[in-house]
Amino acid sequence: QQQVKQSPQSLIVQKGGISIINCAYENTAFDYFPWYQQFPGKGPALLIAIRPDVSEKKEGRFTISFNKSAKQFSLHIMDSQPGDSATYFCAASINNFNKFYFGSGTKLNVKP
Amino acid sequence: NAGVMQNPRHLVRRRGQEARLRCSPMKGHSHVYWYRQLPEEGLKFMVYLQKENIIDESGMPKERFSAEFPKEGPSILRIQQVVRGDSAAYFCASSPQGYDTQYFGPGTRLTVL
Numbered sequence: 001q002q003q004v005k006q007s008p009q010s011l012i013v014q015k016g017g018i019s020i021i022n023c024a025y026e027n028t029a030f031d032y033f034p035w036y037q038q039f040p041g042k043g044p045a046l047l048i049a050i051r052p053d054v055s056e057k058k059e060g061r062f063t064i065s066f067n068k069s070a071k072q073f074s075l076h077i078m079d080s081q082p083g084d085s086a087t088y089f090c091a092a093s094i095n096n097f098n099k100f101y102f103g104s105g106t107k108l109n110v111k112p
Numbered sequence: 113n114a115g116v117m118q119n120p121r122h123l124v125r126r127r128g129q130e131a132r133l134r135c136s137p138m139k140g141h142s143h144v145y146w147y148r149q150l151p152e153e154g155l156k157f158m159v160y161l162q163k164e165n166i167i168d169e170s171g172m173p174k175e176r177f178s179a180e181f182p183k184e185g186p187s188i189l190r191i192q193q194v195v196r197g198d199s200a201a202y203f204c205a206s207s208p209q210g211y212d213t214q215y216f217g218p219g220t221r222l223t224v225l
Contacts, residue, residue, distance in 0.1 A: 102154035
């Protein structure tokens with residue numbers, strides 16, 4: 001049973017466009033939701049994270065939108081650049097246990 | 113401050129051999145996590161350790177896999193009698209307090225021939 005479901009599996013966006021990746025979860029005990037960026041051959045790097053007490057968090061061109069009632073959260077990348085081309089993973093954890101459940105990943109390709 | 117270090121970066125083993133993967137957490141971090149990533153898939157939690165203690169091993173296969181994080185030295189993930197299905201990227205992450213952000217290493221890519 002997959003705890004966190006991520007879509008789409010792959011995404012192609014033109015340079016300057018908005019990339020949107022969605023995740024959904026079932027376990028209402030989750031209270032920490034990070035997004036990781038992974039380049040080929042590298043480890044995941046933390047991009048941005050949110051806790052359920054806020055509905056949105058923005059850092060530069062990256063924004064997380066969080067809908068607690070729908071149990072969904074999404075990553076928006078504004079003004080997408082070719083350098084953003086990577087695989088993005090959402091994750092969720094329960095604070096005290098700190099075991100991350102990862103989505104299956106979205107491969108983003110930003111066309112120049 | 114150096115990041116999480118893992119070695120080797122690539123490891124090739126024949127079926128039946130043992131694989132030892134090492135992880136040195138970031139300076140000041142005493143919590144270590146191991147994840148496995150199969151090709152084109154997300155990361156799957158394996159085990160969570162603190163110094164000299166296994167906190168959660170619910171993601172570890174029941175046989176052939178073991179992990180340790182001794183008082184001195186790196187954390188070790190050990191796979192005995194490897195099989196082809198063990199071929200994957202194994203990532204280690206560390207955190208300072210155990211309830212916050214995890215920082216990932218570059219991974220060890222294990223290939224079983």
